[in-house]
Amino acid sequence: MMARVLIADDHPIFLDGLAHFLKSHQHEVICCSRTAKDAILKVESEAPDVLVLDVTMKDGGGLAILTAVREAQNPVPAIFLTVGIAPEKTVEALKLGVNGIVLKEGDPFELLNCIDIVLRGETWIDPRVSEKALLYSVVSGGKSAKDGALTEREREITNLIRRGLRNREIAQRCGLTEGTVKVHLHSIFQKLGVKSRAELIVNTMD
Known part of the structure; x- marks a missing residue:
């Protein structure tokens, strides 16, 4: 399923490589943002089908972008692509309505699979991420x-x-x-x- 994708990541080499990877698998990368501020503006002006967001960026990252997008009542599917995410941030992201979380150390095709899943209106969280979030909830007494x-x-x-x-x-x-x-x-x-x-x-x- 082809999608118009917005990518946000503040590492230029990774950003360029990811854009080429998605394009080589029939997705249209309509925007590559290196700041959260630019990504928020482009979500409104370009109306992408799906967002692929780095969690940690110098000016806020995925959580800041997702917060702004959801406050604007925009339901666009959002995927966090990250080296790692703290369990409490996973819970925060889910409350904000994140649709997918993929680890950068994983197989690149996991991202393609995640994009297909969220475009169908479903959610996919890397099991390693959900497991840590579960342990956090148990330890914290939630x-x-x-x-x-x-x-x-x-x-x-x-x-x-x-x-x-x-x-x-x-x-x-x-x-x-x-x-x-x-x-x-x-x-x-x-x-x-x-x-x-x-x-x-x-x-x-x-």
Whole structure:
């Protein structure tokens, strides 16, 4: 699925290489911003289909850009591409409505896959990132009061979702069919008052 992409990163060589990589895979890179300020302006003027944002930039980075974009009521899908992100920043990003988080050390095709996923209206967070966020929530004592309404099996599935596992992987881990996992997910979402995996992670970290 071809997309009009805005990239923001303050490392020129990396920025140029990423732009060429995306162009070589049928995406249209409409803007390469080296500052958060420029990226925020270009999001408004160029109307990209998806944002690929470095988390750490000299003038704010991905969180600053995403905050400004969401305050402007712009729902454009946003992906953080980063060397690393602190667990508390992951929670903040999810609350702001980030759609994907990809690590720079990963396979480049993970970014392409993430772009396809967020363009379908779904969320993809690197499992290594979601796992650290989960550990942070446990250590900090974050837990939804609604967790008590979940059955033991639902709590097990919730923990696997927090670790980044997909339905097929959860089914294999729990000895269930994918259909049964979907039934459990429907029940979990209803009990916790959430509509997506990302919302579930945020809900159980508050």
